[in-house]
Amino acid sequence: MTDILLIEDDERLGTLVANYLGKHGYSVAVEADGAQAVGAILEHAPAVVLLDLSLPGQDGFEICRSVRSRYGGVICMLTARTDDIDQVLGLELGADDYIGKPIEPRVLLARLRAHLRRDSARQCGNALRFGQLRIDRDTREATLRERRIDLTTAEFDLLMLLADRAGQILSRDDLLQSLRGINFDGLDRSIDARISRLRRKLGDLAEEPERIKTVRGKGYLFNRAAWE
Known part of the structure; x- marks a missing residue:
């Protein structure tokens, strides 16, 4: 190898x-x-x-x-x-x-x-780690600095999807297809609202968020470098 x-x-x-x-x-x-x-x-x-x-x-x-x-x-x-x-x-x-x-x-x-x-x-076990963020696929829990983050089922699913594909830009269509099996119609803002809630719960409160980045005209990117 x-x-x-x-x-x-x-x-x-x-x-x-x-x-x-x-x-x-x-x-x-x-x-x-x-x-x-x-x-x-x-x-x-x-x-x-x-x-x-x-x-x-x-x-x-x-x-x-x-x-x-x-x-x-x-x-x-x-x-x-x-x-x-x-x-x-x-x-x-x-x-x-x-x-x-x-x-x-x-x-x-x-x-x-x-x-x-x-x-x-x-990649150890069924949990993902990014600095002080841990996302456990089995227990469906996320912790930040050893403290549990209170996430809804939909928020956890979105966080897990973004983290699984860290470093990749995911469009709204990608996210809606994976999470709900539907195409983005240009009007549905549910993903944007969920991203906003996730950022708040992850402490990503800057004017230009770094942990979950918005790539203008393309989608969202989970930035692993921002957790180090």
Whole structure:
């Protein structure tokens, strides 16, 4: 099994990173061609994808957008492009982290280990963990900072759906189809109202909520990075 898939067209850098991570016990595969990246991610199914943005064939944003709904692991964008707009776009497309180049190898290793620990904890048993938020599928309870959140059945179902697909943008149509088996007619605001109640109960009260983000014109995104 591949632990880490590095998508990087700089051969020297790719070799250095792969060798360093390999010395610390990780199985690393390298893909240099952006056009082949989506296929490589789905084939290797790694625990972590380290994704450069500036690639031949297809850039990192397009790769992330194409693969996020079919790949449930961690995506870390590794790039020299540190503009705020690029970082926001990367996270909204489903990336879990945005790591600027250059980065010290030991710092990169520490961040990857942290992501792997969190991902392992989230997948433990039938409960999901995001920082201090725990969602238990079996007991249908959610706790925040060890305190139970008072959720209705409908609110829990929505939270579970969003959390199960953390990092993915879900449209109102996606949500209504999954929760009620109907299409969005352009008028039904029940999802918006339920999202608003969830945000309040999760303490996501900012003018621009970060834990459940609104992606204008597209839908909602459960942002796992906001819980760390």
